[in-house]
Amino acid sequence: MNIRRVIPFSAAVLAAAVIATPAAIGADLSDVGFIDQAAIGALPQFTRANQEVAQYKSQLDGQFQAAIRGKSDADKSRIAGQYQQKFLDKQRQVLGPLFQKAQVAIAQVSSSKGLSVIVDKRIVVYGGQDITKNVEDLVNGSSAVAPPSSTPPPSEIGFVDQTQIDQVPKIKQANDDFVKFAQQRRADALKQMQGAKKDAQKQQQIFQDYQKTLTDQQNKTLKPLVDQTRDAMSKVAQNKHLILVVDKNDIIFGGTDITKDVQDALK
Numbered sequence: 001m002n003i004r005r006v007i008p009f010s011a012a013v014l015a016a017a018v019i020a021t022p023a024a025i026g027a028d029l030s031d032v033g034f035i036d037q038a039a040i041g042a043l044p045q046f047t048r049a050n051q052e053v054a055q056y057k058s059q060l061d062g063q064f065q066a067a068i069r070g071k072s073d074a075d076k077s078r079i080a081g082q083y084q085q086k087f088l089d090k091q092r093q094v095l096g097p098l099f100q101k102a103q104v105a106i107a108q109v110s111s112s113k114g115l116s117v118i119v120d121k122r123i124v125v126y127g128g129q130d131i132t133k134n135v136e137d138l139v140n141g142s143s144a145v146a147p148p149s150s151t152p153p154p155s156e157i158g159f160v161d162q163t164q165i166d167q168v169p170k171i172k173q174a175n176d177d178f179v180k181f182a183q184q185r186r187a188d189a190l191k192q193m194q195g196a197k198k199d200a201q202k203q204q205q206i207f208q209d210y211q212k213t214l215t216d217q218q219n220k221t222l223k224p225l226v227d228q229t230r231d232a233m234s235k236v237a238q239n240k241h242l243i244l245v246v247d248k249n250d251i252i253f254g255g256t257d258i259t260k261d262v263q264d265a266l267k
Contacts, residue, residue: 032157033115033129035252040102040132043139049094056090104145105138106131106253111148116155117254123246152254158242159251160233161259168266171229174221185213232265233258 040046064083068076109131110118118131138145166172189210196202236258237245245258 030129031114031116031153031155032127033110033113033118033131034121034124035106035118035130035135036121036132037252040135040139043136045139046095046098049098052094053091057087060087098139101145102135102139103253104147105135107148107152108138108145109134110152110253111150114153115254116153117157118252119157119246119255120250120252123250155255156241156243157251157254158237158240158245158256158258159248160245160262161248161257164259165229165262165266168263171225171266174225178217178221181217182214185210228266229262232262236261236265 060083064079067079067083071079106118109115113129113131113134115129115131119128121130121132166175189206192206193203196206233245240256240258240261242256242258246255248257248259
């Protein structure tokens, strides 16, 4: 029996517990739009660009393997960094202009329709305006897309950057401590299971004890932070009169960023 790698309560888990991300956006929110990012990514120009990047990566992989042959670990690490940078530069060169055009198209459509926020279609079950086709038409056009002359109006939809919440010192420390704790308990459990390899029932008991130990430690050290973060986000949302708070990854355009406010409240 294998003991699985343990992942602590990261910011993503904290935020998921803190703000119950809505399954639906109400029909009364007439200034909310959504877009199917998968459909935009499937446009021919994006497909061709991704194929070009994939082909370039394949070439780089072959060059990299040849470059590190017979090299020391230090040299391999240095060379790996160089080739990684080459790949990132190629991505920016090929995909950057397409992403930029899509972003400007989203802003333009949002402005023309009076929308204050655009979210990912994945989180919408009901309501909102689908602007996917409008954006596709602009992206597919041969001419450059002009950016809107005005910024989006204030939105009642807020968002938090979970990766930044994860960097609040006490949350980062708690997560780091839990990772160390989990690694040590895993090593201990593996050692015990090795000694009981001929006793399947005992191995099962060791594994169950290991899981319980981790759960107890989570409840002791991480759950209080989940509760604190929930309270902080709720209070910030209420003070700013927000009706909804989602993860930054679900916001495509507009919205009210409350990350800094939540960070300050947690310090």
